[in-house]
Amino acid sequence: MVPVISGVTCPVCGSFCDDIELVVKNNAITDVKNACAVGVAKFLNYTNHRHVIPLIRKNGELVETSLDEAVRKSAEILVDATYPILYGWSSTSCEAIRVGLELAEEVGGVIDNTSTICHGPSILSIQDIGISSCTLGQLRHRADIVIYWGSNPWSAHPRHIERYTAFSTGRFQATAWRGYLSRLGAILTKKRLMRAVNLVLRRDVSAPPGIDRRLPYSLFRKGRKMIVVDVRRTRSAELADYFLQVEPNSDYELLQAFRMLIRDEELDVDEVAGVPVEILEEVADIMIGCELGILFFGLGLTMTKGKLRNIDAALSLVRDLNQRTKFLIMPMRGHFNVTGANVVFTWQTGYPYAVDFSQGFPRYNPGETSMIDILCRGESDAGLIIASDPVAHFPREAAQNLVKNPLIVIDPEVTPTSLMADVVIPSAFVGIEVEGTAYRMDHVPLPLKKVVEPPENCLSDVEILQRILREARRIRRRYN
Amino acid sequence: MPKLKVSLLTGRTIDQGKGKEFGKLSEEYWKSVAICEMDPNDIKELGIRENDSIKITTDFGSAVVRAVKSKRTPHPKVVFIPYGPWASLIMNPRTHGTGMPSLKGIPAEIEPAPKERVLSLPELLKEHYARE
């Protein structure tokens, strides 16, 4: 009888599924149930490419060192810096983030989390417009129109559709799974036919690259429907009842146009974002006609031309829709605890990210106090990176300025960033080797479980940060 | 040498997500992110075959990656590179006071790079980030 641990939360994406079952044999995870491909990969392979001994850079080379030495060096770097940056925080526990904020305050640094390069713009426009949102269960029970705009849940949040939206079943709404199966069948037969025809005729007669925009009947029936709006046909688009393909960088115009149409006003143009206005009018009618609609948006809106104003328009559209029906909107948050990072930042400092403590109190102005900008301007003189990999994900220019200065990395894995660091402190995996709290994309807090013991003298982020904080306080007291 | 003007998108893929969990230094990760998903017709137009090296250039840098056929077409002149060190080389770092760089819809140019090899991660780090 092997022990099965149930109700485990999955420390990967913002869907933060909490129904994972793990089989653990002599302190190793041997089997994973209910998780998606990414989750399984995480639980089964998290030990790969792992380094468990602290490293410190001595004449150009990273060499092994003691934890105390690494902590001391880290504290020195931070205390000596005039404008240190502390970045990451989205893949660790809220408990660790709380200590991190105290550390940033102590050393007078700038602390920022990864929302700065995912949903930062969403937050900026929420601060201008507000947001009409909910928890995910509300949608499972009630939503009959599900729109994914510029987000690809199939790849980024694999179980999102099945657990919370179109393919889930709630008190007032049933799954749209059957409809999808029949659609899939049709698509497959079509493909097979094509292949046969092509073989016979020895030439490609498949439809030329044009786009069929007609709305399918399924959109007009009662019950759940799923619409995907994106610039390219994603995996998610294939699950949808309707895929609305838009020209790159014209989402803003499309959203604003919808705002007009739902108020039954006329447009002076015949087509928006490459889509004929008649089509848009039909889609607008479907939005107005729903019992409860939800618009999920992803980086396809926050990162493209217009950035925060794309979200501005999306939030306003949903707000306006509430004059006609009930409509809600939610950003598709990436890392499992990026929402938590925003939440903890906000209750301690009043601001969700990009917080500058350099003058002894929190200040906030993304564009000025945000990571990418500070790095591109080359203003910081030291950095601490925790549970994040900016060298892999920041634009080249920013990453280059990051590695120019003294760099501390706290991370369980070996990453491009840790390879570039001056001090590397390996930590235990939160949600696997240490417990904690994290927030799902809809702000529902859930516990992270400890299912196996961490490697010897591999501490949690919390303990590591507390040690650095204590050391930093000691050094500062010595200074004055 | 044929060149192709395209709009570059970057983003998450399930393979990149999985690859990440095998470790950033793993073969799986390299396979999943050092690539450029293109419309088959665009690949034809470049006169190359799948898995050939291509060089993609933006105003902000250039990178050599493998060309792979996109499974969900058509998206002519729109190419996709998953998040990762290779995409980072050619992203637009300007945030226009929003804190957010532009990682999607970046104008780019693609050309075949038969002579050039797709760098391994350590090579890439050495070439672009090593401190003297």
Next chain:
Amino acid sequence: MITLSPKHIFKVPVEAECISPDVFAEKSTKEIAMLQIWEGNRKRTIGDFFKIKHGTDSSSEEITIRISGDVGKVRRIGAGMSIGEIIIDGDIGMHLGEEMEGGIITVAGNAGSWVGSMMKNGTIEVKGNAGDYVGAAYRGSTRGMGGGTVIVHGNAGNEVGCFMRGGLIKVYGSVGEFVGIHMRKGTIFVQGNSEGRAGAEMTGGKIVVCGWVPSIVPTFTIDSIRPKVKINEETITGPFYMFFGDLAEDGNGRLYVSQTQNPHLAFYEKYL
């Protein structure tokens, strides 16, 4: 005339809102040297960073501060100033003349973002380029620039006049995206081109673009073609397409776009 010249190049941001005629008024060179500024997280004094030359005949009324040298990293200069003049020979950092209430600031070089954000009165003139958010509001606030004048001879970045409530912004070069976003009142004049989405979500006020625009936000409706348009006393000759918007916000802002520079907008004429 008080002249400040930086002693060295700055790496980390320097916050010096105390560099303002209101603060300097009736202070001796010594007292000015003791004024506190921030270099990153370190408390410093003006004396640490600047050579101070105190010219004679500076009565509090027409006190003038001249900054010679690179202060591109120095922020919030002239914040909240109400009198006198600041002359900057080189480039200047962010938040120049933030919440300014009077007086004059002239910059020979370029200015960072948030020039004259939330300003109430006075004049800022930038000979070079300005960054993003000229005359904008603070995050989450709807109180952008409420009065006064900002003149930029070069180009300006995105969201010029964001949440603007009054006053005049003149850009002789080109502007980025979203000029006049959420604008309520006031006037923005752009001699050059706009990167697009001019006047998005505006509810009032006037925007004039003499150059090229890629397109008009679909939530604007064409009203007429005007031979010329007045900006305060000055008259600009067109002809201009005049649009009303942003209808998505029930707005009645006026957007003037040059007819000759934008033949691709000719299709709007069929609605006239």
Next chain:
Amino acid sequence: MDLAIRNGRIVERVDEKKAEVIDASGMLVMPGGVDIHCHIAGAEVNSGRLLRPEDHFRDVEVKTAVTRSGVGYSIPSTFTTGYRYARMGYTTVMNPSMPPLEARHTHEELDDTPMVDKATYPLLGDWWFVLEHLRDGQIEECAAHVAWMMSATKGYAIKIVNPGGLEAWGFGRNVKNLDDSVPYFNVTPREIVRGLCKVNKLLNMPHTIHVHTNNLGKPGNYITALETMKCVEDLAEGKRPVIHITHCQFCAFKGSDWQTMSSGAEEIAKYVNHHDHVTLDMGQVIFTDTTTMTADGPFQYGLYNLTGNKWVNHDVETETSSGIVPFRYKRKSAVHATQWSIGLELALLIKDPWKIYMTTDHPNGGPFTAYPNIIAWLMSRVARKKTLGKISKRARRKSLLPSIDRELSFYEIAVVTRAGQAKALNLTQKGHLGVGADADIAVYGINPEQIDPSKKYKTVRRAFRRAAYTIKDGEIVVKNGQIVKSVFGKTFWVDVKTSLPMEVNDDLKQKFREYWTVEYENYPIPDRFLHFPAPIPVKAEV
């Protein structure tokens, strides 16, 4: 008379040679302040913080040797909240609305709120379990589930907000009155209030049900408020209250629309003066820019339509909803000024100070930092007259205040700011200075024997802004309005023991999976999750 303190408690006597002595002669000494209703932590408060950088960027707290930094004005960050309460001599704060599903969030924030003891009320009025049990008339089963929920969320009292209306809001609707049926559930607000009132008694909860009435913020809603009080009249025994109507000002509007809107305070006061089963708190309005936030989704949406300000809505599956809208109360607005008047009228027309307590429903009527202003208004006719002179003419003409001479004494102030609230919450060791009480003490730099608060209201106001001393659990934490020591208060929660506790079987777990999107085992908060838990064991009737 001397007060002796040992080990955080008030005792008969201590050895004066060994003890530290504080000379409070010629000063006003009171128990630490108790706030019965104040939104300081949790999902909704934090969304408010996130929504409004412009609200806090001018009002900051700089880090000191003993304090953490933070921001202030209408929705202060957690640390700032604790410090600002302590500076005013407050030592106990109740956070009134917690979505059960997000209880962890509330408690994480309470743990980061220093200086004060606290507790929080889970929102249960629209919880599907409750609606279904009450529809089927299963009071015992309902009680068992509520008991489970109290310990699962570490809650202190049953909070009811716009009963039935929040469930209806799930599809963008609302309920109109106490007998309007809740869509799909076929149960009425009246049944919900009565049902939970019975449950509250069965469970022997320390506090009564804590009710935010239907139709809040609508002209004419004083009728709804009165009906709500009446509907549990028969459940009262003796003098013990069975219902608390919170921020009563917001549900004491007369009139048929905003033009005819006027004060219903007289009618409500008349009823309350003749009945002992109800307690109230003011929900006083302050003329300032603030942030409204309630679990009342439909009300907040109405407020958005009224103001056009930015609007946040957050519906919580199977439980509740919430909304946020920034709001500015203007002296010159007839409606706002009338609201200001109503709050004070209630406090002054209700004879017994043990029945109505001082709150602003922070931050809905204004930030709690304005309490000293309210004290001045309550203690001084001159102060009221002065403000009356500045408000809208229409409101002044309608206001009852000119006809009211009553001025509260320092004793009565002590009741409406501490003693009464502690009694209503049944926090026996708070709100008094008797032997055995917690040594939570506020010392204010005015001499109650000598000062005439009616004339010298400004002096009084200043004194209440900055306590000369605040003592928390026997330690001096504030001196002359400055924080000298940072301490972490306890978090009270009610640990109800029922003879038939909710049975946890596979059916229940399955029901959890169907109702929520989280697993049963991840729902309850383990005791060790709280940093300083203070469970209050209670034996239930069932």
